[in-house]
Amino acid sequence: MRILDYPGFPNPLRVRIALAEKGLSSQVEFVTIDLPAAEHKQPPFLAINPEGTIPVLQLDDGTYISECTAITEYLDNLAGKPSLTGVTPKEKAVIHMMQKRAEREVLYAVGIYFHYGTPGAGPAVEAYKLPQWEGRTQWGAFERQRAIAGMHYFDRILSNQPYVAGDQFSMADITLFAGLYFAAFAKIDIPDECQAVKAWHAKVSERPSVKNPA
Ligand SMILES: N[C@@H](CCC(=O)N[C@@H](CS)C(=O)NCC(=O)O)C(=O)O
Known part of the structure; x- marks a missing residue:
């Protein structure tokens, strides 16, 4: 592969x-x-x-x-365990749903802010993005707020369960982790009041796969 x-x-x-x-x-x-x-x-x-x-x-x-x-x-x-995408029909559906929320409400929101609210990935890449237009900066700012709202949403979720889709680490946690990684790069802090997200982030950061990805 x-x-x-x-x-x-x-x-x-x-x-x-x-x-x-x-x-x-x-x-x-x-x-x-x-x-x-x-x-x-x-x-x-x-x-x-x-x-x-x-x-x-x-x-x-x-x-x-x-x-x-x-x-x-x-x-x-x-490969075998751990399952990242679920085993039972219910696990698969919940992981799929929560992954999508982490992707759209945090990771992609940060990405849009990065490309339209900051200099982004540099001129060669940004030449392929939407050209200058009046709403560009506003769109970036809107998606930045969306990412922060997403962090508050996941704070409520993680106040009641150890991982994004329930009791087990899954693909949904990986997506949220990547979203927060991108947010830190784009200088969007996790709000201080999001203590459950911060605790989850510290815990996930200690996983061998996160400390030492491929
Ligand atoms: N939907 C894609 C998104 C992948 C994506 O956006 N990757 C970024 C790198 S982190 C990229 O290739 N960006 C290039 C660009 O926006 O021009 C996936 O899940 O793999």
């Missing part, structure tokens, strides 16, 4: 944590896509993933799988 990514970016981190959780780190080869130079927006990469984003998993038969959730699901089904 090969992973096409760029180390240190939040979405690649999601898959690298999943690989470490599943004990699969040694089974993948990493191929660096030069994101700051916008290699992911050029035709050869767009033929692999039309969204023009990383990471992408390439299987040994040549199949390309994009989307962190799809990649994580594939890896989860390859």
Whole structure:
């Protein structure tokens, strides 16, 4: 298996944590896509993933799988415990739902703020984003507030349960962790009053897969 990514970016981190959780780190080869130079927006990469984003998993038969959730699901089904995407129908549905909330309300909200409220990933990448327009900064600011509201939402959830989707660490925790990692990079602090998120963050930061991702 090969992973096409760029180390240190939040979405690649999601898959690298999943690989470490599943004990699969040694089974993948990493191929660096030069994101700051916008290699992911050029035709050869767009033929692999039309969204023009990383990471992408390439299987040994040549199949390309994009989307962190799809990649994580594939890896989860390859190896045994711990399950990251759930076993029972109810677990699978709850993890899917909470993952999506962490993705949209924190990780993607931070991403939009990063691209439209800050200089973003540099001129080569930002040339492929929406051009200058009046609402650009407002949209960034709106999504920054959305990310902070998302943190408050997860604070309420984590006040009542140890992990984002219930009693077990799952793909939903990985997504929220990546969202907070991106938030720290974009200088959006976890609000002081979000003590449950802070405690969860400290606990998850101690996991071997998070301390030492693939
Ligand atoms: N929906 C994608 C999102 C991946 C994504 O946004 N990756 C970022 C890197 S952290 C990226 O490639 N950004 C490139 C860009 O926005 O131009 C997934 O889940 O894999």
